[in-house]
Amino acid sequence: MTLTTSRSVADESAGYDPAAVEEKWQARWEAQRTNRADLDGGPRPHFVLMMFPYPSAEGLHIGNLFAFTGNDIYGRFQRLRGHTVFEPIGFDAFGIHSENYALKVNVHPLELIPRNIENFRRQLRRAGLMLDWDHELSTTDPRYYKWTQWIFLQLLDRGLAYKQRAAVNWCPFDKTVLANEQVINGACERCGTAVEQRFLEQWFFRITDYAPRLLENLDWIDWSDSTKTAQRNWIGKSEGAEIIFRVNEDRGSRTEEGAIRVFTTRADTIFGATYLVLAPEHPLVRPLTTEARRAEVDAYVERTARQDLTTRKSVQARQKTGVFTGSFAKNPATGEAIPIWIADYVLMEYGTGAIMAVPGHDERDFEFATTYGLPILRVVAEDISRAEVPLEAAYADDEGGVLVHSAQFDGLTVPEAKRRIIAWLEAAGSAKPVVHYRLHDWCISRQRYWGPPIPIIYCDECGMQAVPEKDLPVILPNVRDFRPDDTGISPLARHEEWYRVPCPECGKMGRRETDVSDTFLDSAWYFLRYPSTEFDDRPFDPERTRKWLPVASYIGGNEHAVLHLLYSRFITMVLHDLGHIDFEEPFKRFRAHGMIVREGAKMSKSRGNVVVPDEYIREWGADAFRTYLMFLGPFEEGGDFRDQGISGVKRFLDRLWVTVLERREDGEPDANVMRKLHQTIRKVGDDIPRLSYNTAIAAMMAYVNVLRAGERRAHRAEVEPLVQLVSPFAPHIAEELWERSGRTGSVFDAGWPAFDASLAAEELITVAVQVNGKTRGTIQVTPNISQDGALAAAMADPGIAKFVTGPPKRVIYVPGRLLNIVV
């Protein structure tokens, strides 16, 4: 990268000096409070939200800035359209990320985070975002996390928070538990270490209670499809039946222990269920194991327990293994006794932890049956005539086939058979229709230091007590020794002076809960806090909330599709149900932005190809940098950052600058130019709401090219609206040019230029002429010309007429676009 010769503001014949212009306007915005929204009095409120950043030591990265700029352009546009736009900013500063970094550099997070935030503030100001700094928040501020703790208590009160000893994901590197959503392919999403299974007392939120609603609302909220699909998959609804298999009937067992409940989505295949499989952790494994099989079964159970989740769940190691328990169950459809096995491919955490195995129609069961020589029956066939064709692989199609070898159900289609067989079994008391979700309850406790303490006190007399609301916040103490250890107990537990506290009920000495809550709880409600940051006696003011929420436009990365975005929806629903807010979906519109790569490759510190925004802004200016980021490609798809490309955008801004400054005030504007102007106004105004920023910029570039063609100087009426069009993208230069056009006040209070369709209409339009579908030329005609008129005009063109070798068999005329002559 080379430095362009810096020009003074005085020498402006070829361009402008972004540093001077941008500094001037950033200072003026600050002094005149241009970017502050009047939250109480402002008309037509419009809340534009961007995912608040984690204030890392490295500073703002390109992905942040890409998202923020895209959001800012949308917000500025809405403001120009007459809305009061609230564009707040905050910092997601709690969490393992910060804590691990603090440990690494050996600086306390209480010192580190304010420093990082200060750097972020500087960078965000320099980027020219229309941020309302009056409502800045940080999740680490006791004034904020007081209410994070309050939300916990709301859930606790409603029975939606509970503590349970459970198998949890434990990261041995970060030394903490992880939510299921934070485990990727059996590894910690943060450090990549293989996650272990541990049994610990943990706090959970009953998000599964909300699974149906979280799923159903996806049908009507205006979100990116990719995000909705990701949430649907994560919630993972599957409809099926629970079927009861009686066991050891020969021994006369009729107790509950004598029954195995299995979950299946393929009740239609029950005539092909030739064995059962229990998860090794299943409580019935022990009672069902016969003496003869005990040693082998115990060994297998123990082996599985030792195995870490990565290996167990990994696709590579999916060699099916299992052991026969020695017991049999009765297939309720056939009445036959079928063997009961245990195998680690059945997971205790899903369904009932037990399955009926149908090797003929399930790949996993087929593989298992093949390995252990269990019978494989065909009960579904492509059609009746193939009923006796042996299966070489599982036939798992659950739509196309028909039933065979299934007694009175033979010949039914699979969907029909599902209904009929479930009903038949239900009548006999051995089945019921059931819906299962993959979604698990949200484990929110973390055995770490850097988070909001969970507001609970344990008393030997009174048991578990919620910290009374008047005692909130429970302040996170400033302790020097916050390194987590391998015990699974929070570092706060080592600080007796903090955790010793009187019981709020009886006053005797109790002890505090020493776990802190998950960072994702902090970020699951921050948008509710923004409009109400000045109130300390309530989490969100009812008036303000009614006026500003739900969020009108939310923009963020799709990496949060199942974490932050799902949790936010859940917390919002809970607060709605508790009567605190009158809406149940937090974000009216959400759009996922794309990713920025560099020279076709992913950016990463290890590759050393990270774009540092500061450097580019210093050299090219924030306006050029913003506009370039938006010009790279479709906002929702991201783009490829190439260093050379930014010069084109800077050139565009320079040409804009010169054109506006050289404008003439006398005479009349050119009708042709005005036509292009209004076409551009329409195009940009259409493109911005759809986030098609790259094409909006292209249209403005094309218009500047029109203005600069030939020797003429542009008229004021031709350039002034262009300054308004550019302003959401390049706010500083727009303000400067607005002022230099003799206007007073901010361009952002000047409104959006009016579009006049009559001015945009062309007098003559170009119609493509095809002969037999091949384009042979164009004709210039009036827009309302008839088909015959267009045909006559085409035939008058010798270059076209020569292809018309006979009388036209057919003529197709698409008005204003195309004429096709078929001969």
Next chain:
RNA sequence: GCGAAAGUGGCGGAACUGGUAGACGCGCAGGACUUAGGAUCCUGUGGGGCAACCCGUCCGGGUUCGAGUCCCGGCUUUCGCACCA
């Protein structure tokens, strides 16, 4: 394996509900102005052909007057989910 999206010049990318493929920009080539240019301005730029023209949107079929766009089959890439019963 399942699900979603996408394959267009040397490159990033345009093309609304099927209607002039390649807008806009980068790069490149030539020219102007210059002591100079990695500044600025002008011109050209999908491939082939002297030309008339021909060929071109991952590959192969199809529907249509007309297909980058729709349908069928295949290939490739990216991103989710992944022994979920």
